[in-house]
Amino acid sequence: MTLTRDEFIDLLNRDLRLEYLAVIQYTQHFGMLSPAVSTEAGEQIQNLAGDELAHALILAEQIRMLGGEPEVRTPRARSADQPLTLLEFDRQGEEDTIARYQERIDQAEALGLVSLAHILRLILAVEERHLKILQKLMGRLSS
Numbered sequence: 001m002t003l004t005r006d007e008f009i010d011l012l013n014r015d016l017r018l019e020y021l022a023v024i025q026y027t028q029h030f031g032m033l034s035p036a037v038s039t040e041a042g043e044q045i046q047n048l049a050g051d052e053l054a055h056a057l058i059l060a061e062q063i064r065m066l067g068g069e070p071e072v073r074t075p076r077a078r079s080a081d082q083p084l085t086l087l088e089f090d091r092q093g094e095e096d097t098i099a100r101y102q103e104r105i106d107q108a109e110a111l112g113l114v115s116l117a118h119i120l121r122l123i124l125a126v127e128e129r130h131l132k133i134l135q136k137l138m139g140r141l142s143s
């Protein structure tokens with residue numbers, strides 16, 4: 001079943017809320033993790049936060065271009081005391097994000113939104129890289 005444009009905008013706004021969440025969560029997790037990880041790992045986590053902000057800005061612009069109003073609400077971020085627990089929350093978030101963008105690319109194509117599908121593919125590639133970075137960080141912390 002093909003979505004309507006309004007239903008698709010609602011889903012993009014859900015993605016936008018979760019990009020806001022990722023910015024907050026990576027920022028907080030960077031602060032929590034920075035004493036426990038190397039400078040290089042700390043920089044990697046900072047870069048994750050920056051990438052998610054870039055994605056939020058892209059989504060906000062695309063939602064407006066489709067005639068929608070970009071979301072302002074943000075889901076509640078998760079924190080923990082244990083470094084590995086924090087990274088596990090982030091890993092789960094990235095897996096969810098990858099599945100959502102794969103779905104969103106198909107939906108954009110079904111609606112004939114070719115350039116948006118292309119933009120979402122570029123975002124997806126970054127999210128797939130994030131998952132690999134987190135897996136490596138988790139491996140280093142648990143060894």
Ligand SMILES: [Fe+2]
Nearest residue numbers: 052094127130
């Ligand atoms: Fe990400």
